[in-house]
Amino acid sequence: MTSERVSKQSRPLLIAIDGPVGAGKSSISDEVARRLGILHLDTGAMYRAAGLYTMRHGLDPHDEAAVTSALEHADIGVRYVDGAQRTLLDGEDVTGLIRTQEVSDAASAVSKHPGVRARLVRAQRALAESTPMLLDGRDIGTVVLKDAPVKIYLTASPEARAKRRLLQYREQGEEHSFGEVLAAVNARDDQDMHREADPLRQAEDAVVVDSSDMTFEETVEAIMTLVKAVMAKETLHV
Ligand code: DC
Numbered sequence: 001m002t003s004e005r006v007s008k009q010s011r012p013l014l015i016a017i018d019g020p021v022g023a024g025k026s027s028i029s030d031e032v033a034r035r036l037g038i039l040h041l042d043t044g045a046m047y048r049a050a051g052l053y054t055m056r057h058g059l060d061p062h063d064e065a066a067v068t069s070a071l072e073h074a075d076i077g078v079r080y081v082d083g084a085q086r087t088l089l090d091g092e093d094v095t096g097l098i099r100t101q102e103v104s105d106a107a108s109a110v111s112k113h114p115g116v117r118a119r120l121v122r123a124q125r126a127l128a129e130s131t132p133m134l135l136d137g138r139d140i141g142t143v144v145l146k147d148a149p150v151k152i153y154l155t156a157s158p159e160a161r162a163k164r165r166l167l168q169y170r171e172q173g174e175e176h177s178f179g180e181v182l183a184a185v186n187a188r189d190d191q192d193m194h195r196e197a198d199p200l201r202q203a204e205d206a207v208v209v210d211s212s213d214m215t216f217e218e219t220v221e222a223i224m225t226l227v228k229a230v231m232a233k234e235t236l237h238v
Contacts, residue, residue, distance in 0.1 A: 010235040011149070013038060013132040015227060016140035019154035020200060021188045022161030024211060024219065028154065029136040031220050036134070036227065038238050039080055041127055043137035043144070044107070045087040046120050048098035049076045051106030053089055061109035068115035076123065108188070111138075114197040132238045138192055141203035150230050151206035152223060158185050160212040 013036070019025050026042055033040035053074045054061045061067060077088045086095045097103070110116050117139075124144050128135060135144060141151035156164075162182040169176050192200040202208065207226055211219040230236070 010237045012128075012130060013150070013227075013231070013236040013238050014128055014145055014148040015134040015150040015152070016145050016148040016203070016206070017134065017136040017152045017154055017223075018138055018140050018142070018200065018203070018206070019136075019152075020161070020185075020192060022165050022185055023154045023156050024164070024216070025136045025154055028211075028216070028219050028223065029134050031216075032223050032227070033134040034083070035220070035224060036132075036238055038132040038134055039083065040085065041078065041124065041133055041135045042085055042087075043120070043124055043135055043140065045085065045095070045098060046076050046078070046123065047111045047116075048103050048107040049087050049089045049094055050074065050110045050116055050120065051103050051108075052094055052098055054110055055102065055106050061106040062112075064113045064115075067110055068113050071110075071116055071119065076120065078127065108191060112195045112197060117197050132236075138200040139198040141206045142201060143198050146203075149234055149236055150227050151203050152226065153202040153206040153208045154219070154223075155208065155210055156212040157210075158182060158189065161185050 015032070017025055017029050029040050029042070050071055051061060053071060053076070054067055057070055059066050059070055075088070075090045079086050079088060086093050087098060088094065121144050124135065127133070128145060137144070141148060141153070159182065162178060162185045165185065166176060166178055166181050169181070209219065209222050214222065
């Protein structure tokens with residue numbers, strides 16, 4: 001009796017989007033969440049804040065024991081201002097400080113440590129506990145929200161991702177060769193997919209969206225169609 005009642009109860013709309021670096025997860029996720037009127041949690045920003053913390057405290061981000069114990073004292077969180085995520089480190093808004101190459105490298109190193117991951121996964125689950133939300137990262141569908149009603153693996157070929165990255169660099173006035181950027185994309189894939197703790201992989205029940213030959217709008221639309229199909233079958237609230 002109760003199981004029938006429970007299954008008909010509405011649960012919050014939770015969307016998990018995982019995928020490799022450069023697949024456009026952040027900007028696509030922002031737009032999908034905006035169209036659905038739900039919050040977007042960029043979980044990579046939390047690993048970046050953890051990386052920044054180790055830099056500020058002069059720690060070697062690869063030193064698992066030192067980093068794991070130091071981060072127990074760090075307060076990493078988020079808040080939303082007009083629907084946009086602000087990332088907080090010990091109460092300071094560090095949103096504008098976490099996109100540098102140094103922070104990126106530190107984030108990649110600290111994200112390998114199981115103790116660091118456990119803390120951040122706990123924080124991410126707490127944020128998504130009762131609020132409809134879209135979370136993007138590497139382990140959302142496989143670890144953070146295994147029961148998310150919508151799981152998407154957003155990917156693109158390494159060449160397509162390198163081409164997009166090259167354009168971004170050009171817009172910033174930076175010149176790099178295609179080969180150099182492609183090698184960096186492949187190296188980051190290798191790190192994300194082959195680390196021991198929660199490597200990037202497609203959840204068995206995730207739907208793959210390959211955006212190699214799709215525009216931004218086409219990719220957003222493809223994801224919106226998948227979300228609406230799930231919402232037509234299940235009672236989910238936004
Ligand atoms: O998506 P991003 O580049 O901002 O992520 C920063 C780093 O954090 C990157 O090295 C991958 C890692 N990360 C992770 O291990 N798990 C997540 N859920 C999100 C990011």
